[in-house]
Amino acid sequence: xxxxxxxxxxxxxxxxxxxxxxxxxxxxxxxxxxxxxxxxxxxxxxxxxxxxxxxxxxxxxxxxxxxxxxxxxxxxxxxxxxxxxxxxxxxxxxxxxxxxxxxxxxxxxxxxxxxxxxxxxxxxxxxxxxxxxxxxxxxxxxxxxxxxxxxxxxxxxxxxxxxxxxxxxxxxxxxxxxxxxxxxxxxxxxxxxxxxxxxxxxxxxxxxxxxxxxxxxxxxxxxxxxxxxxxxxxxxxxxxxxxxxxxxxxxxxxxxxxxxxxxxxxxxxxxxxxxxxxxxxxxxxxxxxxx
Amino acid sequence: xxxxxxxxxxxxxxxxxxxxxxxxxxxxxxxxxxxxxxxxxxxxxxxxxxxxxxxxxxxxxxxxxxxxxxxxxxxxxxxxxxxxxxxxxxxxxxxxxxxxxxxxxxxxxxxxxxxxxxxxxxxxxxxxxxxxxxxxxxxxxxxxxxxxxxxxxxxxxxxxxxxxxxxxxxxxxxxxxxxxxxxxxxxxxxxxxxxxxxxxxxxxxxxxxxxxxxxxxxxxxxxxxxxxxxxxxxxxxxxxxxxxxxxxxxxxxxxxxxxxxxxxxxxxxxxxxxxxxxxxxxxxxxxxxxxxxxxxxxxxxxxxxxxxxxxxx
Amino acid sequence: xxxxxxxxxxxxxxxxxxxxxxxxxxxxxxxxxxxxxxxxxxxxxxxxxxxxxxxxxxxxxxxxxxxxxxxxxxxxxxxxxxxxxxxxxxxxxxxxxxxxxxxxxxxxxxxxxxxxxxxxxxxxxxxxxxxxxxxxxxxxxxxxxxxxxxxxxxxxxxxxxxxxxxxxxxxxxxxxxxxxxxxxxxxxxxxxxxxxxxxxxxxxxxxxxxxxxxxxxxxxxxxxxxxxxxxxxxxxxxxxxxxxxxxxxxxxxxxxxxxxxxxxxxxxxxxxxxxxxxxxxxxxxxxxxxxxxxxxxxxxxxxxxxxxxxxxxxxxxxxxxxxxxxxxxxx
Numbered sequence: 034x035x036x037x038x039x040x041x042x043x044x045x046x047x048x049x050x051x052x053x054x055x056x057x058x059x060x061x062x063x064x065x066x067x068x069x070x071x072x073x074x075x076x077x078x079x080x081x082x083x084x085x086x087x088x089x090x091x092x093x094x095x096x097x098x099x100x101x102x103x104x105x106x107x108x109x110x111x112x113x114x115x116x117x118x119x120x121x122x123x124x125x126x127x128x129x130x131x132x133x134x135x136x137x138x139x140x141x142x143x144x145x146x147x148x149x150x151x152x153x154x155x156x157x158x159x160x161x162x163x164x165x166x167x168x169x170x171x172x173x174x175x176x177x178x179x180x181x182x183x184x185x186x187x188x189x190x191x192x193x194x195x196x197x198x199x200x201x202x203x204x205x206x207x208x209x210x211x212x213x214x215x216x217x218x219x220x221x222x223x224x225x226x227x228x229x230x231x232x233x234x235x236x237x238x239x240x241x242x243x244x245x246x247x248x249x250x251x252x253x254x255x256x257x258x259x260x261x262x263x264x265x266x267x268x269x270x271x272x273x274x275x276x277x278x279x280x281x282x283x284x285x286x287x288x289x290x291x292x293x294x295x296x297x298x299x300x301x302x303x304x305x306x307x308x309x310x311x312x313x314x315x316x317x318x319x320x321x322x323x324x
Numbered sequence: 325x326x327x328x329x330x331x332x333x334x335x336x337x338x339x340x341x342x343x344x345x346x347x348x349x350x351x352x353x354x355x356x357x358x359x360x361x362x363x364x365x366x367x368x369x370x371x372x373x374x375x376x377x378x379x380x381x382x383x384x385x386x387x388x389x390x391x392x393x394x395x396x397x398x399x400x401x402x403x404x405x406x407x408x409x410x411x412x413x414x415x416x417x418x419x420x421x422x423x424x425x426x427x428x429x430x431x432x433x434x435x436x437x438x439x440x441x442x443x444x445x446x447x448x449x450x451x452x453x454x455x456x457x458x459x460x461x462x463x464x465x466x467x468x469x470x471x472x473x474x475x476x477x478x479x480x481x482x483x484x485x486x487x488x489x490x491x492x493x494x495x496x497x498x499x500x501x502x503x504x505x506x507x508x509x510x511x512x513x514x515x516x517x518x519x520x521x522x523x524x525x526x527x528x529x530x531x532x533x534x535x536x537x538x539x540x541x542x543x544x545x546x547x548x549x550x551x552x553x554x555x556x557x558x559x560x561x562x563x564x565x566x567x568x569x570x571x572x573x574x575x576x577x578x579x580x581x582x583x584x585x586x587x588x589x590x591x592x593x594x595x596x597x598x599x600x601x602x603x604x605x606x607x608x609x610x611x612x613x614x615x616x617x618x619x620x621x622x623x624x625x626x627x628x629x630x631x632x633x634x635x636x637x
Numbered sequence: 638x639x640x641x642x643x644x645x646x647x648x649x650x651x652x653x654x655x656x657x658x659x660x661x662x663x664x665x666x667x668x669x670x671x672x673x674x675x676x677x678x679x680x681x682x683x684x685x686x687x688x689x690x691x692x693x694x695x696x697x698x699x700x701x702x703x704x705x706x707x708x709x710x711x712x713x714x715x716x717x718x719x720x721x722x723x724x725x726x727x728x729x730x731x732x733x734x735x736x737x738x739x740x741x742x743x744x745x746x747x748x749x750x751x752x753x754x755x756x757x758x759x760x761x762x763x764x765x766x767x768x769x770x771x772x773x774x775x776x777x778x779x780x781x782x783x784x785x786x787x788x789x790x791x792x793x794x795x796x797x798x799x800x801x802x803x804x805x806x807x808x809x810x811x812x813x814x815x816x817x818x819x820x821x822x823x824x825x826x827x828x829x830x831x832x833x834x835x836x837x838x839x840x841x842x843x844x845x846x847x848x849x850x851x852x853x854x855x856x857x858x859x860x861x862x863x864x865x866x867x868x869x870x871x872x873x874x875x876x877x878x879x880x881x882x883x884x885x886x887x888x889x890x891x892x893x894x895x896x897x898x899x900x901x902x903x904x905x906x907x908x909x910x911x912x913x914x915x916x917x918x919x920x921x922x923x924x925x926x927x928x929x930x931x932x933x934x935x936x937x938x939x940x941x942x943x944x945x946x947x948x949x950x951x952x953x954x955x956x957x958x959x960x961x962x963x964x965x966x967x968x
Binding site for chain 1: 600
């Protein structure tokens with residue numbers, strides 16, 4: 034930020050006192066960093082290609098369950114290295130979750146701004162859509178769309194992006210209307226500013242913290258949705274792999290080789306837990322008005 | 325109150341119309357329905373006959389009205405797998421699903437709400453922390469992971485309970501627990517924050533300051549007010565009784581509506597998917613309607629104004 | 638020469654709904670207001686809250702379109718709000734708000750916000766604009782180093798100065814001030830008003846000064862118009878109107894100003910405050926008027942010059958058309 038050495042005033046945003054976050058949040062930050070590094074560096078750190086077969090070592094147990102260090106987390110029914118698959122699954126799941134979160138925020142914020150700017154008919158349409166998507170369980174909607182359109186990676190990400198769009202739309206519309214009715218946005222409008230300038234330069238930065246908090250709260254939900262759909266075999270399709278599809282395929286070997294699904298399952302839990310903790314913490318700090 | 329009811333009914337109807345329209349649009353967008361339903365290798369004459377029979381050769385808006393009319397008469401098409409009426413196929417599965425979701429709902433309400441209230445009343449105590457830890461865990465552990473872990477422990481390791489199928493009541497225990505625990509966690513979290521918000525209100529402080537016993541403050545003032553947001557969540561849970569077990573039914577191979585949906589999606593059995601979609605929308609809208617009415621009873625202020633005005637939920 | 642700003646017969650109606658499905662009730666916020674502002678002059682517009690004076694300000698600026706009537710600025714009709722022509726006109730006409738903190742963007746330093754109108758209207762070279770913004774700040778009595786401050790780091794008076802600097806950065810011809818001082822401490826109010834008058838002299842500004850504060854209006858205005866329930870009921874020189882008001886409502890307003898040494902002759906208005914959704918017949922003021930007659934309840938008076946001294950007033954009694962009713966509730 035550009036506010037360098039200004040003296041802190043009573044009602045200034047609490048930037049000055051930067052205490053260390055609580056240990057759980059710290060853990061979340063560390064774990065999330067680890068996951069991000071894994072996703073970015075997947076090609077470098079992966080011991081094998083995630084499709085490489087090792088038929089002599091099928092269903093080999095991980096090192097800590099009596100296996101060898103050849104495959105630290107064991108292998109699956111085709112002798113594919115679980116660690117390598119886990120690394121690429123993390124990359125895939127995070128990619129989908131990031132893409133979908135950003136798409137959802139973009140769509141929702143845009144529609145919210147459109148509703149606030151045009152009011153009248155446009156607003157009614159947006160609000161009807163908000164009601165509509167808030168009144169159906171998203172999983173069912175997503176399943177219906179997948180049934181009608183079949184599955185492709187792009188469609189899948191866009192579909193998950195529709196999750197929670199209505200929250201951003203509500204927030205963006207509500208805050209833009211209140212800014213426009215008597216606040217800074219009205220002032221800038223009567224300076225002669227174009228809508229682009231009003232929304233891009235003024236309204237968006239003012240509501241960004243609220244939107245970011247909403248994004249951190251939606252992110253784990255999208256990871257859970259993605260893994261749920263992939264677990265059902267309706268999300269990420271082979272030969273690609275994601276955390277959910279690993280659990281789904283590993284389910285068949287639950288009795289003989291539980292390690293196939295335990296590591297991706299643990300990764301899902303820790304990642305969603307981390308982002309939720311960070312999100313709650315951010316919400317309390319940045320925007321206590323959100324529930 | 326009549327006006328309130330009328331506006332709610334209107335909104336419910338609009339939602340249903342939107343769901344039907346959504347199904348229609350998506351069906352048309354996804355390709356030639358005749359081709360999809362008849363299959364790619366169907367003879368062209370058969371496809372043409374199908375088009376004529378279903379009116380697919382007429383303008384889109386006429387098709388739309390016919391489609392709407394058919395749905396109003398309960399005609400939701402036939403499953404392309406075994407040719408039976410989709411609605412019958414779905415209806416057959418509902419009891420199995422309810423056998424899981426109703427007991428699970430009892431667990432959610434019976435466990436989640438008291439836990440949330442207790443945590444809020446003893447804020448920052450050991451109980452509060454424990455409840456919150458469990459609630460966060462319940463929220464972040466996906467149901468398929470929880471289900472598989474339960475199977476691993478109770479079916480595979482201990483051998484106490486069966487891991488899947490629907491042969492006896494013992495088969496239902498693990499899926500019910502899986503469903504119930506996750507929902508109870510969400511509900512506990514919501515109830516706690518609703519209670520904390522209410523307990524911080526000036527009228528609570530006033531009531532206890534003027535000497536009303538704490539017990540009476542909690543029962544008489546705090547609980548009724550905290551019930552309002554909680555009712556919304558419970559309403560959503562009631563609304564998803566029919567289709568809230570998609571993942572869990574798959575984990576435990578339980579032959580309910582959710583399992584049917586997953587199989588139908590995988591086979592692109594559009595009539596069945598559409599039927600379930602409408603059914604879920606109806607249940608959801610109905611329970612939302614009931615929630616709105618309860619809102620009206622619980623909070624007289626909301627009777628004459630739209631719910632949106634009550635704040636960003 | 639025609640005035641710089643001329644508004645004729647402005648009407649603004651709102652549809653107000655009672656409940657979700659209720660019938661909509663028409664509210665006339667502004668009901669046939671005509672006014673004009675000349676270069677270098679100030680028109681004060683007074684009235685209690687809800688009388689439509691802020692709406693009049695917004696209509697005059699073209700922020701809202703009137704349902705009837707017209708606004709002409711420098712002999713040209715006002716283009717519709719939001720159009721490029723309307724936006725371009727913003728460099729000529731500006732507004733100062735009641736709440737300076739709300740009118741400023743809390744995420745941007747003051748300097749950037751004062752510079753913004755120059756950016757929007759592409760005035761001067763881009764590289765010169767920061768200097769011009771600082772010049773504009775200096776003109777309203779802020780220090781150049783305060784350009785880097787954020788709104789919450791300034792006092793209320795400084796914020797209102799910053800808003801004024803932003804409004805004046807493009808050297809507009811018309812300034813509409815909507816309750817510019819009512820959110821400020823009394824000690825700051827005088828400073829801001831003096832600043833307004835200085836700037837008026839410097840730039841030849843025409844000002845529409847909207848306020849409920851009669852003394853402030855009197856201090857800055859060259860003409861005063863009193864509004865009641867969407868119409869102007871009296872208009873004239875400030876000293877004349879505020880010393881010797883002709884309209885019974887204006888008399889009541891003036892008598893409400895606390896005055897040292899004066900006792901007993903305050904006119905206390907009876908009855909409900911006006912509700913624009915439920916406008917009385919005839920003269921809108923008659924239910925509260927101490928001198929209203931039966932005729933006042935039937936016929937609405939028009940704003941016209943009084944015979945005696947040419948003062949513009951909309952009242953049957955003040956015009957001498959009817960004799961004042963004997964009031965039984967005189968103090």
